[in-house]
Amino acid sequence: MFEVLSHLQLQHYWWFIISLLGSLLVFLMFVQGGQTMIYTLGKNKTERSMIVNSLGRKWEFTFTTLVTFGGAFFASFPLFYSTSFGGAYWVWMLILFCFIIQAISYEYRSKPNNVFGPRTYEVFLFINGALGTILIGTAVGTFFNGAEFSVGKQNVANIFTTVDVTISRWETPAHGLEAVLNFHNVALGLSVFFLARILAVLYFMNNIDDENIFRRSKKQLLYNTIPFLVFFLYFVIRLLIMEGFAYDPKEGIVSMESYKYLNNFLAMPLVLVIFLAGVVLVLYGIIKSLLKTYTKGIWLTGIGTVLTVLGLFMVAGYNNTPFYPSNFDLQSSLTIQNASSSEYTLTVMSYVSLFVPFVLAYIYYAWSAINKKKIDADEMSDGEHHY
């Protein structure tokens, strides 16, 4: 079935899968957003307990999606994996530290004898929620603004001329942290952060049966929407008017092109529609939740988030655009062609990707089985397993 596809078509298919995983990850980062609001929304122990338990039943999905996103990127575009992770070392290490401390916090926070006290684990959750989202957003910003690396695939044969056999080289000592010097990157990071908080309050409004938390969530929805819109609009407007990186498939040359990302949207109307539909759904979910007593905003804004991020990923990688451009050496920029796995591996992996709908189906089935009833104060004291 996938054998009939050309290598280029498989590369496009796999960029779509990566984009989809990335956009699902951003949606699922409502868990991170919620972790930054435990004390804002929960004013007593029971309320905080409801919030933590509500998030605690979902955090593993975000975490697993992050791991799968990494694994899928490795399998489909290994040159990105080796160049970005090995080069932007400090950014990725910080992101990983943020997630390591999250993974134990739910289970250990309320257990007796947890050595560091519940507050420490709550601080871990806060760090993961704030720094994790901002850093991931900022790192993805470099997909549009470029990073400082060079690539020489044949360097492994360098032993006769030089000692350096490294294929991917980072060319700044900050090893990725320099991305924060570009405000456009940071604006995307902050957009992700505030969006995660918006999604979190919409999720709480849907998942927790408590009037006080609902009321406070609604207030926070407004407070977070304003900065989100400021940073997101800045990011999008600047994206549309800035110079972008373009790849000439015939000559194999990368060059700068004015209005590249705007041109990408115009050249791919379907992507434009996906992106605009996403933005509209995000806003519609927020507005409807603000104006009415509406609990399903998480689905509207959630689906909107997936579509918006999907659109952004697709303009980053399709239409002959290097998805990971190099400012240091334009010709080292990574495209879906030069960074991908072989045709055979992509074909094998495409068969594996057929399992994704099956996975989504059982996740939905299991979720609906344990979420039949909303979390409430009574459930926090019923003697069953809680965080």
Added chain:
Amino acid sequence: MVENFDYSLIDWSRAQFALTAMYHWLFVPLTLGLGFIMAFMETIYYKTGNPEWKKLTKFWMKLFGINFAIGVATGLILEFEFGTNWSNYSWFVGDIFGAPLAIEGILAFFLESTFVAVMFFGWKKVSKKFHLVSTWLVAFGANLSALWILVANAWMQLPAGMTFNPETARNEMTNFWDVFLSPMAVNKFLHTISSSFVLGAIFVIGISAWFLLKKREVVFAKRSILVAGVFGLISSIFTILVGDISGQLVAKNQPMKFAAIEGLYKGQKNAGLIAIGMFSTQNPEEARKNVKDFAFKIEIPNMLSYLAYRDFEAFVPGIEDIIEGSYEYTDKSGKKVTALSANEKIRRGRKAIRALSNYKIAKDNKDEAAMASARKVLDENFQYFGYGYFNDPNRLIPNVPLTFYSFHLMVLLGFYFVLFFIVILILLYKRRLDGNKLWLRVSIITMPLAYLASMFGWVTAEMGRQPWVIQDLMPTMAAVSRLDAGSVELTFWLFAVLFTALLIAEIRIMTKQVKIGPKEGGR
């Protein structure tokens, strides 16, 4: 060349990977083993409806959850470390190695994380049957994830199902089934999971023995010991059987590792197996070659030849033979051939690397004839590609004492575990376990031994294959990311502090939960 590599960077990168992998491995085997033990217990509850079995299941599940969380935390870094610290590796073999990692995420991690939520939170929300299925799926999912990462690891030890593409300067997969079903992969999976079952069983017996010593939860403890004892005995015998096959595979595919495991420097026919041995102090003159003599040893005649080749008279090459070559052996295709010397392999490796370099030059000059000629030389010599990075053949020798002791301690402990399970089950059957303080204490002491045995296994596998990150094709030093050693040193210490702190929390939470015992709810 090799002398000019930044060894400080390489050593810190290796230390960091070893540190994070070993921390991760403190938690994984218990997840693999305890998962099935819980599933057995819940199945008995499902069949009998006896609430005592539910209580039993929930207690072990509670400990499983504490262990699972830290396993997830420490596992995250390992996946990304291939990119962050071994970037050359990630491109050179990413086309093959990335696939199992992605499959692990899609097929196994989601299964685990979805049903672990049902397992913990679903007791009152889903039917008994659905809950039981969820527990089984968690156990199955954990072992499925082990399968894929072990397939990846086995491929590093025995590369298969790929070809080198000079256009992209990397290895590319040509046959997924050769990667997935390689004998090394199948064997490694079976040996690793069955040894993890042993660890899970010993963990359950150890904690149950503590209850018996304290004269608490007697029925609970005996039931737990029964389930774990039977499971452990079967698993420990199976571990030894597949371990034996593993020995043959290593002898055939990684002769240097095999020689290091046995501390065998001079090859011989009718080679004896050293059951127990200790190296004498290092001989300074021979230190360069890493040679050690034995201060004492107990040897079983002819047994090494038999274990390696199923022939008591077979010649087993020693470290010096492998360096010097000229001995006869049967190659992977079954043909009798004469072994090349290490120097000859280095020469051929350089030829391959030079050919790759020439290929690029020819391509830049659009000289197709030169490209074809370089390609031919490359293909002919590619199996020695990694040797080209070395000057000194002695660098091809792993750390012999470390490999030898790790292996022998693992094996001795493996046989001890079989004996341990037999004794425990007999005492339980004869109703003489409760008052038997000696064996109850032995059960508790055996818990750390199970962890040690598991670690020794990995040290043998990973230290024994040095200096290779991919056997014969890529040395560890050529796989590393270009970072400054100080950065990696800093992250090493950050991980060391963070993981140690988390481990202390984990142990204290776990011991508290054990002391609370099964009567409490799921706090």
